[in-house]
Every structure is written in structure tokens, then in C-alpha cells.
Amino acid sequence: MTAQLAEPATRAWQADPYAVALRTGQGPLFLRRRDGWLLPLEVERWCAEPDAADDTVLARCAGPVLDVGCGPGRLVTALARLGHTALGVDVTPEAVARTVRAGGSALCRSVFDPLPRQGRWGTVLLIDGNIGIGGDPAALLRRTAELTAPGGSLLVEVATADVDERVEVHVEDGDGDRGASFWWARLGARALCAEARGAGWTPYDTWRTAGRHFVHLTR
Template sequence: MTARLTEPAGRSWRAEPYAEALRAGRGPLYLRRGDGRLLPLEVERWCADADEADDTVLARCSGSVLDVGCGPGRLVAALTRLGRPALGVDVTPEAVSRTLRAGGSALCRSVFDPLPSEGRWDTVLLIDGNIGIGGDPGRLLRRTAALAAPEGSLLVEVAPAEVDERVEVHVEDGGGGHGSPFWWARLGTRALCAEAEAAGWTPSVSWQAAGRHFVHLRR
């Protein structure tokens, strides 16, 4: 069943306190679930340079790269420094601005908006939990399949636990500031692979680095 958004998720990510955390380059920042549980967001890591785990992702990127939900753009900037064609897409203007300041290229759009070079991207990225975008992984995986080249790849960061959930959340800063509710998803490796195969992707390899978990999918 497709999750229905309480409010367009893009509007929630554009609003404070997420944009303010990106401007400051630090948290604390959380996704608060309806059951009260807090999911920490790693703003400091996102705003830093690519780290050891990110390097394992960058090493698997081939050809042109589209980073969906690029945030402040550390991966796009790293690819650009390597001389690789890369574009970030994010709904938050501050994220796009930080990506541009870091030397990368980015557009302020949703992944579901029309995008450049649809059907021709060699590698698509869904890192930092971005398989959760929209709360409907099947729809997101079908969309990335339409964006990728016929022999393209999708690199996905998954939850370290074997979870498969769609939850209503809002962004919260721990000091009373919070955004509007929207739907988000969390998938572990098994759940991702099941959803991916139904969307036209074939699991290739999974790996771990610095406590983070990733899956490489192919068209």
C-alpha cells in the first residue's frame, strides 16, 4: 500500500529546523516517529568531506553520477574533484547552495520532478538513508530505474538492521523546533533487495564500511 503524505515531504525538508542545521553545519537534528522514537540525523558528517565509508561508494561509481537527495553535497563535490561528471538533486535550497559552494553541481528539485538526462545516468546514488524519500521505496526504485541508463547502477545505503518500515515522521532539533509531518521509509538489505527486484533492479553485491551498510544494484 502506498503511503500518503500528510504534507509534501519536500516542503518539510525545506523548512526549519533542517535548513538551519545545514546553515550551521551541525545538529542536533532528528526524525521523530509517531511512536516517539528519535532517529538521529548525522548533520556534521553530511557537511564534512567524504569519509572512509563514502570512499567505498565513490569507488563503485562509474560514468555520470546522479546523487538523489544530495544534501550539502559532499559526494558530488568529491566526484567533481576526481574529474567525474556528477549532479546533485535536493529539495532544500540550503543543501543546493552548500553543494555549489563546495564546488559541485546541483538542482533544487524533487527526484520525481523532470530531471536532466533521464534514462542516461550511469550511476544513481541513494545514500544517507535516502531510500526513505517519499515513504514508498517501490515508487522511488521505479523512478531511479527510469533515470538510469539501460546498463546503469544504483548504489543504496540501507539500515544496519533488517527492517522494513514506513513511518510518519517530522524533523526536530531537540530544542523545541520541528517541521511538519511526512512519510519516511527504512529498509535493511533483504527488504531492499525484494523491493528492488520488483522494480527492475538486480542485486549485485552488498558491503559494509565503518558501520554503514550498502547495496549495489544493476539494471
């Protein structure tokens, strides 16, 4: 698989029911695999203020920060309040609009599109499972390495389980309304670190808090 797999996902995230959930700030919302397995999406948390686990991410940010798949922008706006130059990118217009309304800066683009400050971001974020974007973690890790300054950091939220999978999914709400199918990935810390080394990243630290698991990689 290549980074080109991001394009169907781009269309899927722009469509209902994901955009509707962001507009209202409420779920339920799920990723459903073809075999019926469901992954709940935490829309209410994404639309709230940063929580204690998010604070541990914010504390590790240095320099200008790029939040990939920023969603409704809770981290971008918090970083701006902390004095960082911060930019969110998201393929969903409603996510970008919500970020801007909250006082953050965001662009409606894929991470694989041309972006400002390429090669000069001090920290890049892949939080809330966004290592899954495009279903090709190796391509995403290479792309984030291109975006990050030498010596910069990539902060990734990984699955709490020791998992390494690329799956076809769709977004579905509690009423059974669904979006288009697209590829997604789920990685635990061990799988992420293995992929990262081949993409120019060095594992630096891992931590768990409030039931969430994170990895700090350096360029």
C-alpha cells in the same frame, strides 16, 4: 502509497529546523516517529569531507552520477574532483546552495520532477538513508530505474538492522523545534533487494564498512 507522498516531505525538508542545521553545519537533529522514537541525523558528517565509508561508494561510481537527496553535496563535489560528471538533486534550497558553494552542481528539485539526462545516468546514489524519500521505496526504485542507463548502477545505503517500515515522522532539533510531518521509509538489505527486483533492479553486491551498510543494484 504512491510517489505523490513525496510532496509533503518536500515542504518539510525545506523548513526549519533542517535548513537551519544545514546552514550552520551542526546538529543535533532527529527524525521523530509519532510514537516518540528518535533517529539521529548526522548533520556534521553530511557537511564534512567524504569519510572512509563514502570512499567505498565513490569507488563504485561509473559514468555520469546523479546523487538523489544530495544534502550539502560532499559526494557531488568529491565526484567532480575525481573527473565524473556529477549532479545533485535536493528539495532544500540551503542544501543546493551549499553544494554549489563547495564547487558542485545541484538542482533544487524532487527526484520525481523532470531531470536532465533521464535514462542516461551511469550511476544513481541513494545514500544517507535516502531510500526513505517519499515513504514509498517501490515508487522511488521505479523512478531511479527510469533515470538510469541500461546496465547502470544504483548504490543504496540501507539500515544496518533487518527492518522494513514506512512511518510518519517529523524533523526535530535538540530544543524541540519541529518541522511538518511527512512519510519516510527505513529498509534493511533484505527488504531493499525484495523491493528492487519488482522495480527492474538486480542485486549485485552488498558491503559493510565503518558501521554503515550498502547495496549495489544493477539495471
